[in-house]
Amino acid sequence: MSQTADAVFRHADILIIGGGLSGTLLAAQLLRLPGRRQILIIEPRAELGRGEAYSAVELGHTLNGNAARMSVDPDNADDLTHWLTAHIAAGGWPESDQQHVPISELFPPRGLFGVYVQQRLTEARQVGAANGSTVEHVRAEVVDVQLTVDSVLLTLSDGQHLQGSQAVLATGMFPAARTPQKQSSGLNAAALDPWDVAAMRKLDPQSTVLIIGSGLTMVDAVVSLEQAGHRGPIEVFSRHGLLPHVRRQPPAWADFLAEDHSIRSPRELLRELRRQCRDASAQGVDWQAPLDTVRAHIGRLWNQATDVQRRQFVRHVRPWWESHHHRSPPLSAKLVERLHAQGRLRIQAASYKGLEPPSMDGVSIRIRRRGETETCVVQGAALINSSGIEYDWRRVARPLPQQLLARGLVQPGPLALGIAAAVDGAVLDTNGQAASRLFAMGPPLRGMWWESTAVTDVAAQAKALAARLVR
Structure with a gap:
């Protein structure tokens, strides 16, 4: 690969492409790890931590999960509940009392959730500063990525060039x-x-x-x-x-998938899930209770399914899964x-x-x-x-997805959902070779894990990928 002779490359240890929820949570995890590193987040929006989902300004546009389900700390499920408790006590979000439920069951506005994510990044910056680590927001769009033997080179929409030891595609969702x-x-x-x-x-x-x-x-x-x-x-x-x-707050239900490892295919899952829901209804328990236990196992079940089974699920079950689960x-x-x-x-x-x-x-x-x-x-x-999210990168007319595909640095994921990657997030090129310096997380890995967009999914991926990057 050749570089233009007059290009001046700015250097960093880790380049994060995208500063919405995915990129911000990854940066926060990296800052909290021991060691000294320089991180650049390339994001065209004025603020980090918001992306498409949390840039909403209307109070009526709320999360579709309650506070107890939306923590950005994978080690503390009550983190958002604690933050909201302090925020409301300080006079923030006075409209919260209109929901008439405990704080853990509140559905915060998405714009307010963005503030929560930003505050957690600010706290992580302070931790990182003690170790000499920094994170900087570069306000531009990445339009091209090139790989060399020892680095990743980015070209930005404003003409800048960045060079890093590693880069992460944290591009988030592409709303249709x-x-x-x-x-x-x-x-x-x-x-x-x-x-x-x-x-x-x-x-x-x-x-x-x-x-x-x-x-x-x-x-x-x-x-x-x-x-x-x-x-x-x-x-x-x-x-x-x-x-x-409508999302309700059902009581706890036994995690039947943890108890029965014989269930491996989407068809077997649906058969058993229907039985569990019938049992719940017969006991006067909300059918959402057994359904909510499934989320923790979706990645494993989807990843071990065959392409034929996945295709059958998407073709015949997906509409009902989406309406019941989301x-x-x-x-x-x-x-x-x-x-x-x-x-x-x-x-x-x-x-x-x-x-x-x-x-x-x-x-x-x-x-x-x-x-x-x-x-x-x-x-x-x-x-x-309102047709949802576009996951097929081949159809997205944006410079970065098109350039990555044209260069053969990525390939479509299973069923053309996002892009293909190894289990640790290393992207797979057109030859199926895992990259050593280019990784992905969040919505681009939809084809790998099916559920790869929810806050808890992204938070868990951010923690695991941060540990992988610093090894």
Whole structure:
């Protein structure tokens, strides 16, 4: 590989590409480990620790897990609960009393969660400073990565060049609503951002809004519309017409997967899980109790499944898994339930087939309702793309994913979910060779572990990867 002769490379020990939750938690873990090291986090946003998920500013956009489930400290499940207790006692988040539950059961606003992550990074900086370790935020986007025998070279959007001994792809999620597609249908250009309340305030309050997708992003979009003062019809279209269940606080249930290691395939898991849920219901226990014990085992089960089994799961089970497992926070779920009962919000099982030519009256889309062969056109004043996360890097029209794929430094993960990596996070190139200096964590490893986006998953990965990097 050749370098331009006049390129000036700034050096660091570890380069973290992405400063959302993943990159920030990794930096915090590295700072807390003994030793002296210089860390650079390359993130185009003004603040670290927020990323796509926690940059929300509206109080109504809350976490979809309660405080007891969302600690960023893998060794202390009550860390967020303790932080919230002190924060509320100091006068922060006065609206918390509207949820009428103990602090451990609160669903904090996502913006406030970002503050919590930032404070934990600040504390880690102080620990690192005692050892001579530093972390610096470089505000730019990484547009290219090159590997040499002894280093990783980064090219940034502002023309800077960075060189490090190791680099980590902590790129986070690519929300479909905000991600340019390599083969664009023009959907995002015609659609409103699901979290842009200011843009929604410009709509006629009584107008019809169309939403594609019925998962948690749709729930956020409905909250945004409500806060913008929208009072008109909302038409939601998704392939299966499934809504996320509301997240409740079920009692403890025996960890049946820890007790029975004979369960190895997704089909066996579903069969046993249904039996456990029936047993719970027969005992008057919430069916969410046995389901919640499964999370700790998902990575193992998914990783040991065959490609055929994974494909069957994604094709036949995924919609129901998502609606049951990725549940809606109670306040948001109540809003969706109320609008549905009023007839203002309708959920239709239908596939999105494309945009129609624009008109002065708003936006039109072509859909095919489930069970029908013919398509039809539906019109509204505005359209929102709530189709979730884009995990296939081949479709993401951003410089870094495209360059990594073009250089052969990464390959698509199982079922094209994220990228392939070894168990320790070392990325696999197109030849299946594990890199010695380039690693990944968080959402890019969706194909490896299936559940690789939740806070607890990312926190555990950050701790393990930090230990791997400093060895």
